[in-house]
Amino acid sequence: MTLTDAEILRYSRQIILPQVGGAGQERIRKGRVLVVGAGGLGSPALLYLAAAGVGTVGVCDHDVVDSTNLQRQVIHATPDLGRAKVDSAADAVRHLNPGVAVVRHPVRLTASNAPGILTGYDAVVDGTDTFASKFLVNDACVAADVPYVFSGILGFEGQLLTVVPGRGPCYRCFFREPPPPGSVPTCAQAGILGPVAGALGSLQALEVLKLLLGVGELLVGRLVLFDGLSLSFREVGLERDPRCPACGDPEHRRPLADEAAGGCTR
Amino acid sequence: MSAESAAILDITGEVCPMTLVRVRMALDEVGPGGVLRILMAAGEPVASIPRTLKDEGHELLAVERRGDAFSVTVRKRP
Numbered sequence: 001m002t003l004t005d006a007e008i009l010r011y012s013r014q015i016i017l018p019q020v021g022g023a024g025q026e027r028i029r030k031g032r033v034l035v036v037g038a039g040g041l042g043s044p045a046l047l048y049l050a051a052a053g054v055g056t057v058g059v060c061d062h063d064v065v066d067s068t069n070l071q072r073q074v075i076h077a078t079p080d081l082g083r084a085k086v087d088s089a090a091d092a093v094r095h096l097n098p099g100v101a102v103v104r105h106p107v108r109l110t111a112s113n114a115p116g117i118l119t120g121y122d123a124v125v126d127g128t129d130t131f132a133s134k135f136l137v138n139d140a141c142v143a144a145d146v147p148y149v150f151s152g153i154l155g156f157e158g159q160l161l162t163v164v165p166g167r168g169p170c171y172r173c174f175f176r177e178p179p180p181p182g183s184v185p186t187c188a189q190a191g192i193l194g195p196v197a198g199a200l201g202s203l204q205a206l207e208v209l210k211l212l213l214g215v216g217e218l219l220v221g222r223l224v225l226f227d228g229l230s231l232s233f234r235e236v237g238l239e240r241d242p243r244c245p246a247c248g249d250p251e252h253r254r255p256l257a258d259e260a261a262g263g264c265t266r
Numbered sequence: 267m268s269a270e271s272a273a274i275l276d277i278t279g280e281v282c283p284m285t286l287v288r289v290r291m292a293l294d295e296v297g298p299g300g301v302l303r304i305l306m307a308a309g310e311p312v313a314s315i316p317r318t319l320k321d322e323g324h325e326l327l328a329v330e331r332r333g334d335a336f337s338v339t340v341r342k343r344p
Contacts, residue, residue, distance in 0.1 A: 003291075008284075008287060008288075009284065015291065016283050016286050018290070018322055021290045021291065021293070022290065022294045022295075
C-alpha cells in the first residue's frame with residue numbers, strides 16, 4: 001500500500017532524507033518492533049519508534065508505574081501512577097501516533113514465553129533492567145534469529161550494542177555469565193540520571209530504524225561505552241566467540257534458560 | 267529514455283519541504299537511470315532543488331523557464 005498524503009506530510013522531515021524516501025517510509029511502516037521493558041530506555045525508544053511511524057510496536061512489561069519511575073521513564077506521567085506500564089505506554093503511543101498498532105505483553109519475559117512473544121517481530125529493543133533479563137533477551141533473540149539492540153545504563157554511564165544473529169557477536173560472547181548477585185549495584189543503589197537513559201534509549205531507536213531501512217553501519221561488533229559526565233563515547237571492538245553458549249557453534253550452544261535473578265543494570 | 271518520455275511531477279503548488287519530499291518520492295518510482303521532469307515555481311524551489319539533486323549524484327539534463335515556472339529534467343543516478 002502506498003503512503004497516503006497525510007502520511008507523506010506527517011513523515012516529510014524523514015522522507016526528505018535520501019536514505020529514507022517514500023520506499024524507506026513504507027519499510028518503516030511495515031516494521032514490527034518489540035520493546036522489552038517500558039522503563040528508562042524503553043520510554044524514548046517507544047516514543048521515537050512510534051513517532052517515526054513503525055507500523056507495529058510491541059511492549060513487554062509486567063510492572064506498574066511507580067512515582068520513582070517518573071524521573072526518567074518519560075512515556076509515563078503522573079496520572080498513570082499505579083497503572084500497568086504496558087497500558088500507560090500503549091496509551092502514550094496511540095496518543096502520539098494513532099497510525100501505530102500497539103501490542104501489549106503484560107508479562108515478565110521468561111525462557112518459556114519468550115519464543116512465543118518474539119514471533120513475528122523484525123527487531124527488539126532491550127530496555128530491561130536486570131542482568132538475568134538482559135541475558136534472556138539476548139539468548140531468545142539469537143535463538144529466534146531476531147536482531148536486537150542492547151543497552152545497559154547506570155549512573156552517568158551507558159553501553160550500547162546491536163546484535164544481528166549470524167553477523168557478529170552477541171552479548172553473551174563477551175559478558176559470558178551474569179555477575180554474582182550483589183557484586184554490581186542496582187540502579188536503586190547507584191542511581192541514574194534521566195537523560196542518560198534518554199540518550200541511550202534514543203540511540204536504540206536509531207539503530208532499529210537503520211535496521212528496518214537497511215542503511216548505514218549498524219553497531220555490530222562494536223560496543224559503545226557512553227560517559228555522560230565527560231560526554232564521551234568510546235568504542236570497543238568485539239568478535240563472535242565460536243564457543244559462545246548462545247550464538248556459538250552448535251556443539252557449544254545451550255538451550256534457552258532463565259538466569260538466576262541478579263542485580264539490576266540501570 | 268529521452269526527456270520527452272520522462273515521468274512528470276508538478277510541484278508548483280507545494281512549499282518547502284514538501285517540494286523536495288514529492289521529488290524524493292517521484293525519484294523512488296523511476297528506476298536507476300530513469301528520467302524525471304519536474305515543474306517547479308521560480309524562487310526557492312528552482313534555487314535549491316536542482317542543486318540538491320546534483321549534490322546527490324543525479325544528472326541535471328535541463329532547466330528551462332516555462333512562463334512563471336521552471337521545468338527541471340533530471341536523470342536518476344544509476
